[in-house]
Amino acid sequence: MSDQPQALWLAAQQTLRGMLKTELYNLWFAPVTARCLDGDTLTLEVADEFCEFWLKDNYLDVLRSVVSRAAIRPIQVAFAIRPADSVAAADSASDRPVVTEAASERVAPVEVRAVEPLVKELPRKSEPLFNPNNSFETFVVGSNNHHAHAACMGVAQKPGHTYNPLFLFGGVGLGKTHLLQAIGHHVLANKKNARIGYLSCERFTNEFIEALQNSQLPKFRKKHRELDVLLIDDIQFLQGKERIQEEFFHTFNALHDAHKQIVLTCDRPANEIQGLEQRLISRFEWGMTADLKAPDVETRLAILNKKAAALSVKLPDPIITFLAHRIRTNIRRLEGALVRVAAYAQLSGKALDLETVETLLREILQEEGKVAISVSEIQKRVADYFDIRLADMTSKRRPENIAFPRQIAMYLTRQLTEHSLSAIGESFGGRDHGTVLHACRQVRDRMEVEAKVRQDVGYLEKQLTR
Numbered sequence: 001m002s003d004q005p006q007a008l009w010l011a012a013q014q015t016l017r018g019m020l021k022t023e024l025y026n027l028w029f030a031p032v033t034a035r036c037l038d039g040d041t042l043t044l045e046v047a048d049e050f051c052e053f054w055l056k057d058n059y060l061d062v063l064r065s066v067v068s069r070a071a072i073r074p075i076q077v078a079f080a081i082r083p084a085d086s087v088a089a090a091d092s093a094s095d096r097p098v099v100t101e102a103a104s105e106r107v108a109p110v111e112v113r114a115v116e117p118l119v120k121e122l123p124r125k126s127e128p129l130f131n132p133n134n135s136f137e138t139f140v141v142g143s144n145n146h147h148a149h150a151a152c153m154g155v156a157q158k159p160g161h162t163y164n165p166l167f168l169f170g171g172v173g174l175g176k177t178h179l180l181q182a183i184g185h186h187v188l189a190n191k192k193n194a195r196i197g198y199l200s201c202e203r204f205t206n207e208f209i210e211a212l213q214n215s216q217l218p219k220f221r222k223k224h225r226e227l228d229v230l231l232i233d234d235i236q237f238l239q240g241k242e243r244i245q246e247e248f249f250h251t252f253n254a255l256h257d258a259h260k261q262i263v264l265t266c267d268r269p270a271n272e273i274q275g276l277e278q279r280l281i282s283r284f285e286w287g288m289t290a291d292l293k294a295p296d297v298e299t300r301l302a303i304l305n306k307k308a309a310a311l312s313v314k315l316p317d318p319i320i321t322f323l324a325h326r327i328r329t330n331i332r333r334l335e336g337a338l339v340r341v342a343a344y345a346q347l348s349g350k351a352l353d354l355e356t357v358e359t360l361l362r363e364i365l366q367e368e369g370k371v372a373i374s375v376s377e378i379q380k381r382v383a384d385y386f387d388i389r390l391a392d393m394t395s396k397r398r399p400e401n402i403a404f405p406r407q408i409a410m411y412l413t414r415q416l417t418e419h420s421l422s423a424i425g426e427s428f429g430g431r432d433h434g435t436v437l438h439a440c441r442q443v444r445d446r447m448e449v450e451a452k453v454r455q456d457v458g459y460l461e462k463q464l465t466r
Ligand code: ADP
Pocket: 133, 134, 138, 139, 140, 141, 142, 145, 170, 171, 172, 173, 174, 175, 176, 177, 178, 179, 303, 331, 332, 335
């Protein structure tokens, strides 16, 4: 069979991965493979009927649209159940472990099906899978990450005995989640029944709130405090959440006292997380701290070559070099560009020239160029969004419909730029740093309780960072 359907599906998966929550993606989309591309129909292979129904019910339109986008022409999506014998083969080939948040709560897919008929929501008990691609074997070590890589290896080989906790930090798309999951893979490969908790900070928060509401705190605590390894991704989301910090503090202590491994990732150093309790900051710094930086050009080339080999694509050297030189700040983006180009090359069957590549990657290259956002850009976007005058970003006017958007703009400036509080205050009509701090707190607090605010801020943030 040709590689065409695979390349197309990989490109589509790439888009889906960027669109969906990791857990949702890993559970439903990562295990799907492409069987064939017949004319305008791409047939996807799924594990069972349940997956087929669920995907059709919930995601058919989305699937059609991402696949069509990747193919640059309209494509229909059909499903086929993977033959039983190839399930085992596929599973062992990809070495995809069924990782549970607590191994004791492992739920076989068959059981999910028996107790949960076709649900629209994610089955409650379904557990996230580690992405099979995020292993140590697929991780390229360069000068930007060798320290972090070595620390993760150490921890994976002797969990709880080397550095505890291990605190990994670095910018978006630089391999934090990859390394975190690689630790999970490695520990499981050595000890099949290891109890590994892998969750985002957001999920920890949600589970805690749910447990609180349902009077199930003891169960929640037992689940998280009796693990061998706790892997928490994006710990910066603890910021400003006092009650969750308190809970996490106790989870941390229970595990640490029992010499159980804790690994945390974060988009910045612990002491730069606003509104994080000092006692947590100091605990996060107890063990080993390692940062991930943007890769240098040699590492980018090595990553591209490795990924191209994994995709079984061969791209001309000038194209690989072009990608490595133009996409510097984010490995996810680098990978996205490669997949896009590879899919196009395979689908069109034409030899690629740099001009085509540049057109193909226009959006990605634009994103890459946009890493520096200015305050005035943020002010303008926010003012447009809330339909207020740009001048009101710096005015003294205080009606709520003006003051709150202004606070959102200050909050976003704090999040998306490197400016100090006083510099931000200065740009917003000569306000002082206390006003900016108050604005940030205000926005955070309201995001916590008001879905609308969360949505507005989330939307703006996305617009500004893409
Ligand atoms: P982060 O969590 O830091 O935002 P991820 O771990 O999700 O970033 O990495 C983004 C993408 O880049 C993933 O697909 C990951 O596999 C890939 N990646 C990052 N670093 C490396 C590396 N050193 N070698 C190979 N792939 C990498």
